[in-house]
Amino acid sequence: MKISTIKREWWKEGVVYQIYPRSFQDSNGDGIGDLRGIIQRLDYIASLGIDIVWLNPVYQSPNHDNGYDISDYQNIMDDFGSMEDFDEMLEGFHKRGIKVVMDLVVNHSSSEHKWFKESRSSRDNPYRDYYHWWPAENGTPPERWSFFDEEGSAWAFDEKTNAYYLHYFDKTQPDLNWENPKVREEIFDMMHFWFKKGIDGFRMDVITFISKHDGYPTFEGVHGDKMIDVYASGPRLHQYLHEMNREVLQHYDIMTVAEGPGTNLSNIHDLVDEDRQELNMNYHFEHVELGLDARKIVNSDHRNLVKFKKIMSDWATAFDQKGWGTQWHTNHDFPRQVSWFGDDTAEHREQSSKLLSTFLLTMRGTPYYYMGDEIGMTNAKFDSIDDYDDLMTINWYNLTMAEGGDAQKLLESHKLSGRDNARTPFQWDTSENAGFSSAKPWLKVTDNFKEINAAEQENRPDSPLNYFRELTQLRKDNLALIYGAYALLLAEDENIYAYTRTLDDEVILVLLNYSSSSHVAEIPNVLHNGDVLINNFDTLEKVDAGFSLLPWQAVVLKIK
Known part of the structure; x- marks a missing residue:
């Protein structure tokens, strides 16, 4: 490969650092991380040598799914602060040479969004077609599976209008109807609003699900989570993304990354090749799903390095000629990298943490690195369902109980695979609540914070934190590690x-x-x-x- 033939881009060369605001730093003593907390830690973030911050949703939300249920796309959640706080944070990042990417959650909204409140008020409301409805007089709607629903169904009955609405996720997250051009226009206007504010891109939540199949047909023989591939093959997905690019994205110097359930090596180039004029990059899930059965039950393929290498190698070489890829181990939806891919025992935790960081920053593709991994934070491994906040774990636990299944087996697996493992508060120091908050945190701090924290590692040359800083500089100094x-x-x-x-x-x-x-x-x-x-x-x-x-x-x- 020759550098003279490569089109260099800032979003290919940057290292992305993901911040889960709710768990990063609390500034006002309510136990919830916020924007002013991020502002307090700007110098720390800059010291890591990262180039881009991906910020999980901070929009107005009733917070049933930790901000992924948005009730107002152009305002800030009260828990996180104000729009003035956001503007100050954005300016602070930009002054330090760091770009900011926000989450775009437009497959669904909150059921408390004004659009849905209007939509469910009557069948002839102008907003009715902003969502997907099935009249009850037509019988039971065709099977659709829900990630979060306690009964597993993506259809919820609404008594007022005697109809079912579609929700691929929780019943408080109704799916938006992209087939309605007014919906697309509203979404594109909202995107312009944020780009004009100065943000530098979007990470697009389950964006591959936005196009639904006409008439909601039955898919014979496809049940449960096997429907993910069906959801990602909607007939107008690429039409809508191309329209988004034409109407919004191409007008700004920004980056886009799809969270792409259902993407694979046979269809990925339709999404990210430059001549498609859709998106820049995509997350695939093949490597993080290796070793997992339904409901995140861990199986014998966990830690199968030969299979892992095959997956990572196939994806690393898929973009040799066209398109661009990503590298990641974890995010807010997956367990801590050192607990899932490494060895989180006291003997090997730090070295395995460093190894995993080395892998991410020396592979081909833009690296996405999750907050706290730079100090080797581990899974919380909660013993009781009462300690969990995550809808996914709680609803699957309840569903397993209702089925008469082995709920304890699920709980044991989620000590390793559950999403809340990555959502525990950042471990800053050895003070109360790990320096995250002066109040009881919204989610329990992991017990080992007195051994694993940023303050202890700051001035220790051989710490995972300082090793990560060396890695980000190494990547900047060696274009071969990028291209x-x-x-x-x-x-x-x-x-x-x-x-x-x-x-x-x-x-x-x-x-x-x-x-x-x-x-x-x-x-x-x-x-x-x-x-x-x-x-x-x-x-x-x-x-x-x-x-x-x-x-x-x-x-x-x-x-x-």
Whole structure:
């Protein structure tokens, strides 16, 4: 791969840092993180060397699904502060050279949005067609599955108008009717509002679901979460995204990333290739779903490195000629990276955390990094359903109980896979509530905050925090780590993940031991001699076959 043939973009070269505002920093003592809390931590965020912040929803919301149920797209949730706070925060980020990407949640709104209140008031209301309705006199609507509904159905009966409305998620999150051009116009106007404020892009929540199939047909033999692929194959998805690009996106220097359930290697280029004039990047879920059955029950494929390497390699090379990809381990919807992909025991937590960070920042594609992972925060592993706030875990637990299933098995799996593991408050220091808040936090602080916190790691040279800072600088200093071609080595090795990144005549070798014991990376002789660019240990042992790697050792070498 040659740099002369590559179109450079700021959103390809940047490192994205995701902030879940509710759990980042509380400034007013109500136990809930807020915008002024983020303002207080601007210098810390800038010190990480990141370039872009993705901010989870801060819009007005009744907060049934932690802000993903929006009741007013152009106002700030009371819990988070005011629009003046937002403007000050945005200015503070921009002064520090950091761009800000917001969440765009337009597959559905809150049931408390004025559009839905009008829509459900009568069948002849002008807003009726802003949502999807099925008249009860037509019988039971065709099966649709809901991520969050306690009964698993995406149709909710509304007695006032004797009709069912569609909600792919919770019943408080009715799906918007994109087939109605007035809905699209309203959404595009709202997007212009935020871009004119100066934001730098959108992460688009479940954007692949916006186009519904005409007439809500029955899909024979497709049930439950198998409907995700159906939801993502709506007949006008690309028409609507192209229209969005034409009417809004192309008028600003911004980035877009789809949260794309149902995307795969056969359809991804329709979404992100430049000549499609739709979006820049996409999240796929194949790697984070490896090892999970329905309802996030963990199975034997968890920690299958050979399968993981195959997935990551296929996606890393998919954009060699066209389009651009993403790299990520976790976000607000998935467990902590060190607990899911690494070893969160005291012996190996810090080194495995560093290894996982090394992987994200040396792979091809824009890295998305979740707050708290830079200090190696771990899963909370709640013992009781009463400790959970997440609709998904709570509703699945109740549904499993109602079915007479093994609810305890679900709870044990969610100690590893549940979403609230990533939503616990940021661990700033050893003071009460980990320095997050002077009041009882909205979600319990993870018990190990006195051992794992930013203050303890700040001035310790070998801490995960300072290692992450070295990584972000390393990526900036080496274009090969951004644009270089990716080639997998040792595809069948069950413990070692090794690959090269090549740009022009420069070759960088990445060696990662995904194991809590030592292993030898047997690599070609031509790659044996190199200068170490970064190493999460003080030593690197060379052997005849290549390199002997310590448990969770991560090494990046520039080959001579």
